[in-house]
Amino acid sequence: MGIANWIWIWTAIMPFAVFLYYFFRKKYQNKNVSSVLFWQEMMKEIQASPYLKKLQHHLLFYLQMAALLLCVFGLIEPYWESETVQGNELIFIVDTSASMLAGSPSRFDQQKTAMAELVGQAGGKPVTVIKTGQTPEVAVREEREQKKLLASIENLEVNYEEAQMDQTILFAESLVKDESTVIHIFTDALAREALASKTEQSFVVHSSSEKLANASIRQFGLSQSEKGLRAIVQVVNESEEQMKGTVTLSAGGVSKEAELELQAGEERLVPFENLPAEDLWTAEIQVNDDYAADNRMLSFVQQESTGVVVDSSLHSLVSKGFESIGMEVAAADPSQFKDRTGSMLATNQTELLDLNSPILLIGRNDAEAIEVSGAIETTSHPLFTYADLENVYVSALYPGFDAYETIAEIDGKPFIQLSPKGDIAILSDIQSTNWPLDPSFPLFLWSAANELTGSEAFLGYFQPNEHRSVPLASDAGEWELFKGKEYVGSYLEGEGPFIAPAEPGVYEVDGDGRSMQMIVQLSSEEKTLASGASYAIGQASEEDETIHYPLIPWAIAIVLLLLLVEWEVYRRGIAIR
Known part of the structure; x- marks a missing residue:
């Protein structure tokens, strides 16, 4: 505790003057007066308790002296002195990734407690709280009020996505005003190398040093076999001790289990054979570990392909379009397409429409094209969600298929159609349009690939x-x-x-x-736990390292209370005279 204003110590003479007044005041003698003899009966109780009478007589003095001393105490401005956190402004980076749920209490709750403690030591300094993620988010900006900061910290939640700590740190640095700002990072672990180049900024990393036990499902896949579905579950024990448990595979009312025993650091593939034909399967491990979020994984059975076989007779811009959206492209002669069952095919050979493979028909080899000059009109269909054909020009069209659904037309004539089994037909040669020069072309190919190789029941x-x-x-x-x-x-x-x-x-x-x-x-990345030591990098420039908490409000409150008590004592003294 300290004193901020010693100059007012002279006011201590006031309590001393009151003390002298009570010490030298005139003494009075009690005399019986006939007019008040009637009240003697009422005074017997007080006269029977002389100590109570003396206490009531002197209590007013004690209260007055206490109030005066507290007034002098307040005038000299006493305060409690406490250390404060470094930096004139604080920025909190909060790791909200799924791995922060590990532990009991969770690492996330522990870091929230640490943040609340720092807010209590901030002493009114502005605090900014940033949540990590692909798009860092500011939870509160330059807030000084402690209650609002504590409420904001309490409302923080895990968002399960990767922390993207490098990106979040860059975002936080963009909010720094001067070198006195200190960035506090609350995470499970952050290597010093991540901040090695940050020489002009002060950082304090709050990590979790406790090593936790964890087993996780890293991969879960399903495939068709002659005897039905086959599943493989990859389980990893990244702990330093042996783990025992079970792996459960379930779908609908079907459930299968396998015993699991993993040595420290062991990785194992657990197969399941002869599974019934169900679309959605869940793999789950039951083990005694400290992180439950990675103990469950789901998989959907679907025919999915990332490749396409393109007819070598088509324009090379078709292959270039598929390559631009990241698909694996293979060129082949139409005579070889019958051996490509299951793969997505891009061709102009109409006789191949009878194959079981998904087909994107571009043009026709069995008809003649006729000239058109109108604008393209499309219906509401997922193929056109991102592919706007407004600026596409088509000079010639092939005849449409009678049994197909038309989703785009020119001058009332079909331009793009869908077959009953889901194939897509573009009734024009690529060289008869300016479509490959428009951004909608690769977007349409991407939508077409999703439509042909995906599932209508699975997004x-x-x-x-x-x-x-x-x-x-x-x-x-x-x-x-x-x-x-x-x-x-x-x-x-x-x-x-x-x-x-x-x-x-x-x-x-x-x-x-x-x-x-x-x-x-x-x-x-969120299926692996990390731990590390806390550390600080850099030194913020700050003149004051302590904060003063004034005691004057408490002194004023006590003085007001004493005045109320003093008035009650005085009132009672008047009443019993």
């Missing part, structure tokens, strides 16, 4: 909060997301990319009378 695999373009289109233009029966959110077509939910699991995507499933699950 795909996503990571938590992943932003992705998806081939969704409906008349209403809105899709709703559900987890079980719980409503999660909506996706409006044309309002930006589709954003996956944060929490892993299976979701239903409903819209326009259709329903699809999607799976959100952790990235591989």
Whole structure:
């Protein structure tokens, strides 16, 4: 404790003057007066308790002296002195990745407690809180009020996505005003090398040094075999001790188990044979570890391909378009296509439409094209969600197929059609259009590949909060997301990319009378736990290392209380005279 204003110590003479007044004041003698003899009966109780009378007589003096001394105490401005955190401004980077859920209490809760303690030591300094992720988010900006900061920290939640710490640190540095700002990083572990080049900035890393036990499912795959479905579950024990448990595979009402025993650091593939024909399967391990989020994984059975076989007679721009969207392209003669069953085929050979393979027909080899000059008109279909054909010019069209559905036309004539089994037909040669020069061409090929090789009942695999373009289109233009029966959110077509939910699991995507499933699950990076030591880098320039908490408010409160007590004592003294 310290004193900020010694000059007011002279006011201590006031309590001393009051003391002298009571010491030298005139003494009075008690005399009986006939007019007040009637009240003697009422005074007997007081006269029978002389100590109580003396206490009431002197209590007023004690209260006055206490109030005066507290006033003198307040005038000299006493305060408690406490150390404060370094830096004139603080920035908190909070790791909100899934791995922060490990431990009991979780690492995330421990870091929230550490942040709350630092806020208590900040002494009114501005604090900014940033959440990690693919897109770093500011939870609170330059807040000085302690209650708001503590409430904001308490409301922080894990978002399950990768921390992207390098990107988040760069974002935090963009908010730094001067060299007195200190960036506090709350995470499970961060190597010093990540901050080696940050020589002009001060950092304090709050890590978790406790090593936790963890076993996880790293991969889970399904494949068709002659005897039915076959599944392989990859389980890894990254702990320093042996682990025992079970691996459970379930779908609908079907469940299969396998005993599991892993040595420290061991990786094992657990196979399951002769599984029934179910679309959605869940693999889960039951082990005694400190991190449950990576003990479960889902897989959907679908025919998925990342490659396409292109007819060598087609224009080379078709192959270039598929390559630009990351697909593996193989060129082949049409005579070899019958041996490519199961692969996506791009050709102009109409006789190949009878194959079981998904086909993108570009042009026709069995008809003559006729000239057209109108604009392209499209219907509402997922193929055109991202491929706008407004600026595409087509000079000639082939005749359409009678049994096919037309989704784009020119001058009332079919331009793009869908076959009953799902094949896509573009009724024009690539060299008869300017389409390859328009950005919509690779986007259309990407949508076509998803339409042909994907599943109508499955939207795909996503990571938590992943932003992705998806081939969704409906008349209403809105899709709703559900987890079980719980409503999660909506996706409006044309309002930006589709954003996956944060929490892993299976979701239903409903819209326009259709329903699809999607799976959100952790990235591989979030299935590995890390631990490390806390450390500090850099030194913030700061003049004051302590903070003063004044005691004047407490002194004023006590003085007011004493005044109320003093008035009550005085009132009672008047009443009994």
